[in-house]
Amino acid sequence: MSAIEISNLAKTYQVGFFRKTEKAALKNLTLEVHEGEIFGYLGPNGAGKTTTLKLLMGLMFPTAGTASILGRPISDPQVKRSIGFLPEQPYFYDYLTARELLEYYASLSDVPAKERSSRAQRMLDRVGLGGAANTQLRKFSKGMLQRAGIAQAIIHDPKIVFLDEPMSGLDPIGRREVRDLIQELNDEGKTVFFSTHILSDAETLCDRVAVLNRGELQGVGVVADLLAETVGKREVIWEGASTALDALGTKVKIVGDIARTVIDDRQADAAIDAIRHAGGRLKSLMPVQGALEDYFLKHTEPGAGAEVKSE
Amino acid sequence: MSATAAILRNSVTRISAVILVFTLGASAWLAYRLDVSRPEVPSQEVLYLQTPRAVKIISLGYTGLAACIYWTRAVQYFGEKNVAKSKRFDLLQPLLDLTVSLDPHMVPAYEFGAIFLAQAPPYGAGMPDAAVKFVERGIHDNPTDWRLYYHLGFIQYIERHDYKAAADAFTRASDVAGHPAWMNAMPALMSQRAGDIETARVLWTRMYENAENEAMRKNAYLRLVALHVDDDVIHLEALTATYQQRTGNYPVGWREMIAAGLLKGVPVDPSGEPYRLAANGKVVVEDPARFPFITKGIPSGQKAAQTVTDESEKLLKNH
Amino acid sequence: MTTSRIGHIAYNTFREAVRDRVLYNLIFFALLLLASTPLFGKISIGLERIVLVNLGLTAVTIFGMLISIFIGIGLVSKEIDKKTLYTVLSRPVRRWEFILGKYFGLGLTLLVNTFFMAVGFLAALLYIAHGFQRSDVQLLGALYFIMLQFMVIIAITLLFSSFSSPMLSALFAFGYFVIGNFAEELRGAANLLDGVSRAIVLGISYLVPNFTAMNVISQVAHSEGITGALLLQNSLYAIFYSAAALSAAILIFENRDLK
Ligand SMILES: Nc1ncnc2c1ncn2[C@@H]1O[C@H](COP(=O)(O)OP(=O)(O)O)[C@@H](O)[C@H]1O
Ligand SMILES: [Mg+2]
Secondary structure, eight states, X not given: OOSEXXXXXXXXXXXXXXXXXXXXXXXXXXXXXOTTOEEEEEOOTTSSHHHHHHHHTTSSOOSEEEEEETTEETTOGGGGGGEEEEOSSOOOOTTSBHHHHHHHHHHHTTOOHHHHHHHXXXXXXXXXXXXXXXXXXXXXXXXXXXXXXHHHXXXXXXXXEEEESTTTTOOHHHHHHHHHHHHHHHHTTOEEEXXXXXXXXXXXXXXXXXXXXXXXXXXXXXXXXXXXXXXXXEEEEEESOTTTTGGGTOOOEEXXXXXXXXXXXXXXXXXXXXXXXTTOEEEEEXXXXXXXXXXXXXXXXXXXXXXXXXX | OHHHHHHTOSHHHHHHXXXXXXXXXXXXXXXXXXXXXXXXXOTTOOOSOOSHHHHHHHTTTOHHHHHHHHHXXXXXXXXXXXXXXOSOOTTHHHHHHHXXXXXXXXXXHHHHHHHHHHSOTTSSOOXXXXXXXXXXXXXXXXXXXXXXXXXXXXXXXXXXXXXXHHHHHHHHHHHSTTOOGGGGGHHHHHHHSTTOHHHHHHHHHHHHHHOOSHHXXXXXXXXXXXXXXXXXXXXXXXXXXXHHHHHSSOOSSHHHHHHTTSOSSOOBOTTSOBOEEOGGGOEEOSOGGGOTTOOSOOOTTOOOOSSOOHHHHHHHHHO | OXXXXXXXXXXXXXXXXXXXXXXXXXXXXXXXXXXXXXXXXXXXXTTHHHHHHHHHHHHHHHHHHHHHHHHHTHHHHHHHHTSHHHHHHXXXXXXXXXXXXXXXXXXXXXXXXXXXXXXXXXXXXXXXXXXXXXXXXHHHHHHHHHHHHHHXXXXXXXXXXXXXXXXXXXHHHHHHHHHXXXXXXXXXXXXXXXXXXXXXXXXXXXXXXXXXXXXOHHHHHTTOOOOHHHHHXXXXXXXXXXXXXXXXXXXXXXXXXXX
16 A cells, blocks of 8 residues: 555645636646655745645645545545644744643544653654753744654654655754654654755655656656756865866866866766876765756746636 | 535535524524514613713713703603603613702703603603602702692602592692692592592693693693593493493494483594494493503403504694 | 544633733723722712623623634634644544634633623622622623623634634624624614515524623613523524534635635
8 A cells, every 4th residue: 555645636726816817836746655655745945845735634625636645535534643744834832832732732633641741741852852841832943843843743653744844944953853853753664755845855865756846746766866867967176286177178166275176977087087197186076966956947848837827 | 516516525514504504594583583572671771871970070060051961861762762662761760860960950850750750661661659759859859849749749649549648749739839729629639539530630631731841741631531531431331331221232333322312422532433332331442542541441352552652643633 | 532622622722812911901901890890880879780780791791702802813814824723634633623622612711701700790799789689690690691692702703714814803703793782773674674675684684693682781780580581592592693603614614725
């Protein structure tokens, strides 16, 4: 059984009050997520990631298409027992303390009364908020809110966790912690479906990713495959002999003794030789981190606008 | 069609649609029931400035002016209630109290209160005891005004049927300088002819002649008309009884009575309509709605007018 | 499970209200007003009790109504705006459970508030009257009717806030309260019209909440009894009307895209 099955899902927003125009935020999405995967849902801002998640959570109703989670259609209330959800930029009842918040959510997820407080404490410890359990959420920083949000998404031990941009707005340490947490959840056997617009977040973590642009699915697969297709460039950094690669005609940046440039994959061997010949010392030769923008530039046909005027 | 189908997308929405229709209907029906079953209530009638002191402060010492305003309000209030065929006059007493507290010498207010506080609903507030107190208060503040003693006697006689107290009041009136000559005869009238129509007629006639307030005059006039009808009915029923004694049967029409020499013509009520002969020699008016206050001649199964009706208004206009 | 979820949402709604400063401000002013009613009473000879009952119960009604509206309008829209609703509805909570939970939570809030205002009111009465009379039981009846009005107003506020903005909801709900108090007058006015306009006005007058029948303040001020029939009819009416408003709210909310 697949964890999530989406077929021909579409959502069109009505915008404007008097002169209604339609905005197709999601077009004909068909996608399958396997049980036990960490699945990255990638796309630039406005691609339709949040829209997809809201449809899956039953917060909005699709214009067309169907979706099922663990074999049940999403309109089946039973589905909600096995999923957890972290919305984008979450905000919580700020008059509650972190502990009260988690106990409340536990009660809404039908967690038995006697387990609620111990689970709340465990979740808070797990996301590093153990010390702030009795602090009202109005005093929480953005990062703390994000952690509380993850805690509430897993308090009832769901089989699938949906996270909408879980790393956005966090500092590097926070991102790292969230990444570790996602990995842990997956190790426990949970399926994790998370959206992001930053490729590097997904790269290290995901088994598979889907890339979305302007409401259309661009591709699904293993991250490396997608990147290889996109980039095929390497960054070379060396010390001394800063003119060694002038023959390749690339732009070289020099800071003190260190030189840096980006070359084609095919030129890698030639570049190593050239640096060695010139008496320089190779410091690093790395594939260029695939910028998602590059991928989209490649996958977005000009004029494929999502706006359609209604009659 | 597809729009409704979409709205009723699941069992919850279908059930709530059914509940909505049912409960909305039920509540409209209950609202209707409540309207029918509840007596008329003066829901928003609240007099916020209830105390003379508060009014005095707010009127910046112009108490005479304030008294006039409250007096006007009292009369208007009574008029509105009367038109609305109301059974409750909750604010009449507080308004009058305020008026005379602001100006203790406003005799018309005492007079007005004497009649309309005392008379039973729908012609007044139905508080004869309060009316007595109110007039006594007026007498205390205006001991030299014979009219207040007269009103006191009037309430005692007409509303409370306390003939001795009435006689006392009239005696006190005839001790006050400036009283009209007819006042001297009143105490005797009380003791000799207590409770008869004639005495009531004298009282209402005097009231009618002396009333300065239009509402009071109308009221007295309708009272006199009613007494007239009551009187007619008593006389006519005595004649039908005589007829029955002579012939053994009650008359079925006025013509028989005329033929028997008991009547000179067909008797008519004050609105010009002939009286009707009912079974067993009873005499009734054609339309009791014309005669508020009548106690006799009401056709069986009907009621006297509950208030001043359009019909009785006509009577007043003709007059 | 359904009932326990509704209960938890209700409790959380109550908790939100009692931790809100607006509530305390309103209660503070209500109690201040109630505390000052004996002053009004003191200067009115013989009418203290009537003045106090009228003013006191009117104050309880108005402040309770303000609390219902001010807290009620934000109940749903705030949860949508701040996206807290997303984390609730992605759980086994049905949308109709959420609406009912909000309703009972606000109802509980109003019950507690009304209790405190009633205590303040009765204390003021005790202060000027130096004791209670038998007929004061009627006051409890009047307070019960006031509470019924709140339950209806809450349902209506919830209905409006299930589809419109807080500002509009407040306007609508307040307008409804005012119209509801003139329901009978509206029917009176309808009887002066004829034809279609009469039918329309009459129809509207039976659809707006009938608060006139629930307002017995001036009756109890004069120590007049509340009949058992009125008690029953008003209770039923409040239940039906609230149920109608709530099912309309559910109907709308179940279909709403939470964008
Ligand atoms: N409530 C809404 N009304 C109208 N358009 C919307 C609404 N929400 C999102 N959109 C539009 O739909 C598209 C997809 O939005 P969204 O799903 O939020 O993207 P993402 O989460 O990938 O950033 C965007 O073009 C956005 O402007
Ligand atoms: Mg988004």
